[in-house]
């Protein structure tokens with residue numbers, strides 16, 4: 001594998017990458033018409049179509065999806081017998097959030113201390129530019145792509161409105177691939193090649209308690225009267241033990257994370273934990289964050305402190321969520337949560353539990369020809385052993401891909417390392433991450449195409465006389 005030559009080619013394309021990212025960041029492509037004009041997303045999509053056409057994706061187009069956003073897709077056929085790889089990204093971005101906290105203009109790519117700042121510089125426009133750079137390098141070096149490439153970039157990922165999730169199943173053949181690269185995560189740290197191999201699922205329920213037909217004076221009635229707020233707090237308290245471990249009947253909570261460790265000090269900083277406040281749970285940060293279920297109280301209906309009165313409440317409610325690690329389905333976790341809460345309703349309070357949402361965890365490819373090619377390519381590009389991390393949040397599209405293409409290998413990586421501050425003010429990208437990741441992706445496409453073709457011809461040998 002002529003890595004030195006390809007490495008040089010990618011390096012020579014970084015000025016172009018910077019120009020691309022400058023143009024792309026300038027589109028205020030927040031997919032919410034209340035925040036930015038929809039033309040901004042349209043222009044970003046059109047820009048991407050043009051770049052793809054230049055690269056040989058002659059059928060590149062921006063297609064409407066059910067939520068009204070457009071996904072950009074196109075393909076270039078590879079040599080016969082080669083596999084198909086789908087390259088995913090999204091061109092919409094988070095709103096600026098805390099506009100006064102931005103040090104340089106939000107929509108103008110600005111270099112500071114070697115990093116490039118601007119909304120979307122990493123999430124996910126940096127990844128789009130990374131894809132373009134990898135593909136340009138292959139074109140420049142070999143004149144063609146080593147396998148069939150399908151490109152897919154969605155326009156409403158950050159809104160969670162699910163346009164692409166609904167678009168994929170009825171367009172399954174259009175996007176079908178042997179390997180799907182979901183490029184919207186990043187390395188554990190700059191220069192440390194990292195595959196994100198799991199995503200937690202999530203479920204939530206609403207618990208409603210009623211004790212009285214109306215709120216009553218706490219002086220005249222408090223004492224024998226059951227306080228539903230205290231009853232709710234008792235029920236919620238049972239979701240954790242005194243050390244902060246999640247304790248839901250029937251749900252294991254002692255799993256361990258096999259990949260990279262997440263240093264507690266770094267986690268404290270990333271999570272904005274105040275000095276003197278302890279992290280909770282028996283286990284490493286990675287165990288608790290990526291391998292075990294976690295119950296969180298998302299909201300409680302009780303009177304706010306200011307404006308409260310001397311009364312026992314008639315009733316109360318809470319929304320409880322559980323993040324679900326691989327090995328447990330979203331529904332199993334939800335059933336366990338409902339049973340657990342039902343079994344702990346005190347004092348004969350009336351209790352209703354409504355199931356709100358459920359989504360399964362996701363496990364990416366951990367073995368197979370694409371995984372092997374990716375591991376070797378990341379390690380070659382970065383000069384460092386590859387590691388794996390999980391992600392606490394969920395990407396529902398990954399489950400759609402897994403259900404639609406059960407045989408495809410799905411892998412998550414990208415340029416969004418922790419210093420990027422994605423979704424926060426002062427988002428940035430490290431251009432060396434774009435460069436290394438583009439090299440890794442280009443190497444991967446070559447290596448995967450070659451090894452798959454070799455396997456295909458090896459498998460064909462017994463048929464020859």
Ligand SMILES: [Zn+2]
Pocket residue numbers: 090123124157184
């Ligand atoms: Zn993203």
